Amino acid sequence: MTKAELVQQIYLKSGLSTKAQAENALDALLDALSSALQAGDTVTFTGFGSFRVATRAARKGRNPRTGKEIAIPATKSVKFTAGKALKEAVG
Secondary structure, three states: OOHHHHHHHHHHHHOOOOHHHHHHHHHHHHHHHHHHHHOOOOEEEOOOEEEEEEEEOOEEEEOOOOOOEEEEOOEEEEEEEEOHHHHHHHO
16 A cells, blocks of 8 residues: 555545645654654554564674675664554454
């Protein structure tokens, strides 16, 4: 599903009067989600799931072309855990 398709679904199911309002609502949700994750918070939607920031430790890897060992720096990534209702809906 693309962002345009999601905006269409929000428009149809929410009762908003224009697609522009639906897009603004989606943008506001995504901005709030991003801001909370940047602050290190966990965002939970009961029944749907939760988003959290996870840290990967620095580690050593190998360049597959040369076989030379390289240092891979620590990084942060977003993890999603599906809630019970979503797991049951998907099957």
